[in-house]
Amino acid sequence: MTIEQELVKKLRSSNLRPTKQRLEICRVLFDRQKTFHFTISDLAQILNEKSKNKISLATIYNTVDVLKSKGHLKEISINSDKTFFDTNISNHHHFFNENTNELTDFYDEDISQIKIKKNIPGKKIKSVEVLVKVANNN
Amino acid sequence: MTIEQELVKKLRSSNLRPTKQRLEICRVLFDRQKTFHFTISDLAQILNEKSKNKISLATIYNTVDVLKSKGHLKEISINSDKTFFDTNISNHHHFFNENTNELTDFYDEDISQIKIKKNIPGKKIKSVEVLVKVANNN
DNA sequence: ACAGCAGTTTAGAATCGTTATAATGTAGAA
DNA sequence: TTCTACATTATAACGATTCTAAACTGCTGT
Ligand SMILES: [Mn+2]
Ligand SMILES: [Mn+2]
Ligand SMILES: [Zn+2]
Ligand SMILES: [Zn+2]
Numbered sequence: 482m483t484i485e486q487e488l489v490k491k492l493r494s495s496n497l498r499p500t501k502q503r504l505e506i507c508r509v510l511f512d513r514q515k516t517f518h519f520t521i522s523d524l525a526q527i528l529n530e531k532s533k534n535k536i537s538l539a540t541i542y543n544t545v546d547v548l549k550s551k552g553h554l555k556e557i558s559i560n561s562d563k564t565f566f567d568t569n570i571s572n573h574h575h576f577f578n579e580n581t582n583e584l585t586d587f588y589d590e591d592i593s594q595i596k597i598k599k600n601i602p603g604k605k606i607k608s609v610e611v612l613v614k615v616a617n618n619n
Numbered sequence: 620m621t622i623e624q625e626l627v628k629k630l631r632s633s634n635l636r637p638t639k640q641r642l643e644i645c646r647v648l649f650d651r652q653k654t655f656h657f658t659i660s661d662l663a664q665i666l667n668e669k670s671k672n673k674i675s676l677a678t679i680y681n682t683v684d685v686l687k688s689k690g691h692l693k694e695i696s697i698n699s700d701k702t703f704f705d706t707n708i709s710n711h712h713h714f715f716n717e718n719t720n721e722l723t724d725f726y727d728e729d730i731s732q733i734k735i736k737k738n739i740p741g742k743k744i745k746s747v748e749v750l751v752k753v754a755n756n757n
Numbered sequence: 758a759c760a761g762c763a764g765t766t767t768a769g770a771a772t773c774g775t776t777a778t779a780a781t782g783t784a785g786a787a
Numbered sequence: 788t789t790c791t792a793c794a795t796t797a798t799a800a801c802g803a804t805t806c807t808a809a810a811c812t813g814c815t816g817t
Contacts, residue, residue: 500794500795521775539776594731597725606751606752608751610750611747614746616745617742618742636764659803675768680804681765
């Protein structure tokens with residue numbers, strides 16, 4: 482399956498027609514090697530630079546919102562200032578660089594195994610995620 | 620040191636005079652046995668119920684803000700909807716109940732020891748915190 | 758006591774990220 | 788081509804947070 486076909490599939494599985502605006506958005510989000518962590522304003526800026534025809538903020542918000550609700554994007558909360566999204570939808574951990582505001586993934590092999598010893602009666606664990614905040618030395 | 624003296628001390632160490640509004644706020648925040656996790660609207664509601672004289676939202680925001688910047692409160696981000704604050708300022712872990720939106724602390728003894736194996740050159744680790752999201756069974 | 762003054766509280770305005778609305782545009786089906 | 792459902796867009800509305808500027812409080816020095 483070509484990458485373009487995959488993008489179309491993601492959109493169709495979200496009940497979104499693969500229009501040219503939505504495809505542009507999906508190319509920025511998913512046509513890349515590494516996980517992409519972004520805010521809406523990051524994404525809007527990239528789209529404005531890359532694309533001749535402007536895509537309205539409303540379309541960007543709508544598309545990201547639907548992709549998130551269909552499980553193709555994940556929301557990450559670091560601080561209250563702005564919402565981050567993540568193209569890596571798996572349960573995973575992050576470094577947050579307080580100097581650059583950059584988010585980076587890390588994986589189970591980069592951390593000792595986590596076992597929760599406290600039991601929560603009547604509750605089910607949905608996710609266990611670690612946030613490591615880092616900053617420049619000195 | 621009495622609890623009231625401690626409240627005054629917290630305020631003074633934040634360069635805030637212990638006025639009656641600020642003391643009311645601090646009583647709600649710090650005069651309790653267990654850690655308190657709250658949003659500004661939680662706090663405002665409690666203050667409105669408890670106190671005869673209303674305290675303006677501006678004063679609540681200002682006081683919480685300064686207490687946070689002086690390290691007497693900690694900000695916790697769970698989702699983008701609203702900012703949580705925490706009277707437990709230590710590095711610690713949380714359960715978040717997705718049904719009730721309640722935050723609960725848990726401690727190092729409730730989880731296996733966490734070792735980060737990935738190295739981040741030139742960076743210093745400021746905090747390592749785990750967020751466990753839980754929801755009702757069924 | 759009282760004027761002066763620094764610091765405080767407050768209501769409301771401003772801001773900003775996000776969501777909703779409603780008018781206009783587009784493209785596939787018949 | 789016409790019809791029609793769906794998309795896109797500009798802009799308004801919204802809600803949390805921050806800012807502002809005016810009124811208030813309570814020391815301080817006389
Ligand atoms: Mn913040
Ligand atoms: Mn949310
Ligand atoms: Zn990630
Ligand atoms: Zn806590």
